[in-house]
Amino acid sequence: MAPCTTRRRPGTILVLALGIALLGPGCKRSEDLPSGPAEGAHPASGPEIAPAKRFKVALSTRPGQWNLEERIRGYRETFANEYPEIEVVEEIDDETKMEVGTREAAAVLEAHPDLAGFAGVNGASGPGIARAVSDAGRQGKVIVLAMDGDSPVLDKIADGTILASVAQRQYYMGYLGVKYLYGLRHRFLRDPDDPSADPSIPAIEKTVDTGTIEVNRGNVDVFRTPSQGAKEELPLRHPQWVKLLEGQRAPGSAAHEEYVALGISTGGEYWQAAAAGLNDAGRELGVRTRFSGPEDHSPEKQAEELDSAIARKPAGILIAPGNPSILTPYIDRAIEHGIPVICFDTDAPGSKRIAYIGTSNYEAGCMGAHILAKALGARRVNPAAKTTPAKP
Amino acid sequence: MADDHSAPPRDSTTTGESSAVAEAGGGITGAALLNMARLREFATLLIVIAVVIVFHVKTLPQTQSDPFPSVFLSPNNIQAMLRGITTEAILVVGMTIVIVGGAFDISVGSILALSGLACVFALKCGLPTPIGVLIGLLTGSLCGLINGLFVARVGISPLIATMGMMMVARGLVICYIHAAGPVRSDDLPASFAAIGKAGFYGVRPAGEGGFLNMQGFWVMVVTLATVLVGDVLLRNLRWLRQVYYMGGNEKAAALSGINVARVRTVTFVITGLTAGLAGVLNSARYGTASYEAGQGIELQVIAECVIGGASLVGGQGTVLGAFLGVVLVNCIKTGLTQTGVPPDWRFVIVGAALVFFVTLDVLVAKRRRGA
Known part of the structure; x- marks a missing residue:
């Protein structure tokens, strides 16, 4: 905040008088201030000298x-x-x-x-x-x-x-999210917090930081793809995610299985990369995927959509909770209905969600x-x- | 704001008739000045001046070497504020007319986004800039026409009709962006970008050419011209003045021979046209068409019209008053930012200020009528 100091200036006397009357006691009158150079915002003297802010x-x-x-x-x-x-x-x-x-x-x-x-x-x-x-x-x-x-x-x-x-690398959030959900559903992967799960099955990570990357003039063109360059660099950066569930498929066709992802403020461009990752993982695994969510930042609408998704009993749900307090009871209900839920992009750590995949903000x-x-x-x-x- | 709308013609203080009468009778006299002081816009102007003084004082420089009288009243800040109000100032022109007619339009933000997209899409297809701009304006007008027909001919409430349009228009923008991908500024011709950026002498490095060469000079010129034309026409064009009669008492207006359905439809077309213009200028300034353009702006625009003296039940208001409402709200917002008020508190203060100013105005109007 600009310090509340006023000085006498030609042509501003009337303005000052009116302004002071309106401002009340919070502002010093010019007469109250010493003459000479105006006081700075940061006094240079004192027992403890703070580092100069440049x-x-x-x-x-x-x-x-x-x-x-x-x-x-x-x-x-x-x-x-x-x-x-x-x-x-x-x-x-x-x-x-x-x-x-x-x-x-x-x-x-x-x-x-x-x-x-x-x-x-x-x-x-x-x-x-x-x-x-x-x-x-x-x-x-x-x-x-x-x-x-x-x-x-x-x-x-x-x-x-x-x-x-x-x-951010939204593509990885969608891609890895579907793979985790598929693996959990078909017991190729296990929740490390689940005591009933077979300990010989590989455990998922409870929190996955998908990382961030600096975009600058030197690499800007790399980001002009639907995945914002993430798909192209996936085999190099995260080969373990590409190999995850390789050769592991559920017996019989899983084509009827649907994995639902619910974003927030989905009208914008941001979520297109996440949806691309979701769809790519779905194609790899031979399952259906569906991306949805309110166009604006409305956690209430998102909760309604989650409620409706639970009623359809999908194979798994990825959700980016717009407001953890509002979404937590719905997430817990999905888990109680036996639907695995993973948070992506934003977290609801107080809920029963199985894992979080996203950026460390x-x-x-x-x-x-x-x-x-x-x-x-x-x-x-x-x-x-x-x-x-x-x-x- | 007066609340008696039973019989047109209404309170002359809302349209400037009284001052004109006084001037015709005896030149610019004390009575004329008194009448001018009674104008609704005059009260809003006084509030604007008071707010400007407060922020001027609050942002006075601390050293003699500072070149400006205050941060708030520095030429650069005035330019920045003018640029900042362009979208809302254009939208209030149409919104005032539709509110005076006794309705309102909550689809202007979405029409703004769709018109901007239509214009940008046409330009991406290789059409020349004037044609692209025209397509943007026509898109806005068409949306307004649809709103008007549903309200005036079918009889749907303005809230429902324009809410439907709000969702349809925004949905179309989202569908396009999701299907065709984002719009890049490289896809747009330089002549279009120049609309949003050029100063009086064209596109030059900022700082060269002084005040006239400020970025967005022509956007400001178009904005002020739109406000001026809108105000003059609403005050003086006989056909458009029927809006006051219609808003004051729709049944009486119909009985007196006014084609209410036609007039109401036209008010929505004008609102759509102004939203289209705002959308085109917005796209030119940012070099893109985004889904969030104009999101949530409708309620703010309606509030600014009311601050400027428009009555939500119709029959009252002027474009100039609404423009002053825009100026007032944006002065407060800019001033709060420049005096370092935390963002969390700015909403509270702006909201409280809106209620305060409108209440003050209602009380003054009541007292005036009582006297």
Whole structure:
């Protein structure tokens, strides 16, 4: 927040008088301030001198969304612990809409003429910030960092407005999710927490971090495929997932089996890569797959869809809970009906879900912080700093 | 806002008639100024000025070396705010007309997205930019026509008809993007991108050419022209003024010979056209057509019309007033961001401010009538 200090300036006396009357006691009157140079926001004297902040950055997010808050936490803790020269001066709510992000980012750019970096933690943030930076003529002066690999982000990376993006690997979430569910259903794989399962059967991992990757001008074209480049690199990066269930098929035809995936805010491009992974795994295994979910961020609608899916008794369910509190009872009910459920993309750790496959959102935020800090040229201290573990 | 809509013509303070009468009688006199002060827009303007003063003071620079009077009133920030209100300012033109007529349209956000997509699709097919723009505008108008026919001819409530359109239009955008893949800015001609980015002298590096060369200059010109034309026509065009009569008392309007069904249909077509225009400009600015474009904007636009003096039961409101409502809301949002209010609290403050300003206005209107 800008410090509440006012000074006497020609032509602003009337404005000041009116403003002070409206503002109330929170703002000092100009007469109350000492003459001479205005006081800075950070006093330079005192027993403990904080490290000089050389780089001001801002963050664009949607407050209240668990996964985004984890990313923000990753950014903030990495800056605080490892880059003391970087100060987060503002956090804006872009409502996950480009237009809103542009308007809010423009306001921050004007309030902080010395802003050096701006990072967004959802798919719409980056293009919104980039538009505002271009409009303000500060392209190249403000380093912009984005999240995910949707087309507007890739376009802005290609034209240089966005430096880089932290892309998730949604394809792997869908691909591995169906393989896990199929393996659990046909007892080729077991839940390590299930005491009744045969211990000789390979156990699945309870938490799989599908990782993140930096998209920049050098590799941007690789991401312009339906899987955002993940399918192409799968045999190299995760050969164990390709080999999983190789030669293991259920006796008889499993063509009637249906595996359902329920996303959230599915109208956008983000989920296309996850659906591609889902379909590819389905084809490999010879089963049907169906991707669904509310187009907007509505956990209530998602709960209704899950309820309806449970009634159809699918072979397995993948779900990205929009709100764990709302979805947990439904997930538990599916498990009680004997339907294996795995969370992907976002988690509901308090539920009876069998596993979670997705990005570590906290780590994604840390990664973004390191990329931005490096681009700014910020000095790194205490590289072995231990940040707090991700919140459940 | 007055709440008496029983008999047209309505309270003249909503349309500027009183000031015109006073000026005709004795030039610009004290009485004319008094009448001007009674205009609904004048009250909104005063609130806007008060808000601007507050944020001006709150964002005064801390050192003498700062070149601007305040962050909030710096030329760059004014430009940024003008760019930020373009979509809503265009949408309120159509929305005001339909609200004055006694209805509302919650499909404008989805029509915006569909029109932008239609325009971009035409350009991807190789059609020239003017044709693409025209297709975008026609798509919006067609959606508005469908809304109007269902409301005025079939008799479906505006809420249901426009909600249906909202879902259909948004659904079509999603279907297209899922089937054909995302739209890349490389697929669009440079002439289209120039609509969204060019300054007065064309596309030049930002910072060159001063105020006139600011990014999105022509978008702002089109926006202000749309507001101006909309306001002048709604005040002065006899055919369009029938909307006030229709919104004030639909039965009386019909008995007096107004073709209510036709007038209502046209109001929806105008709303669709303005949504189409906003969609085309939005696509030009961002170089894409996204499914989330305009999502949730409809309620905000309706709220801004009400802040500007439009009555949700019809018969009252002006385009200028609604435009001032847009300016007010966006000044508050920008000011809150620039004074560092945490995002969690901005919704609370903006929502409370909306209710406060409308309440204040209702109380003043009641007192005025009482006096």
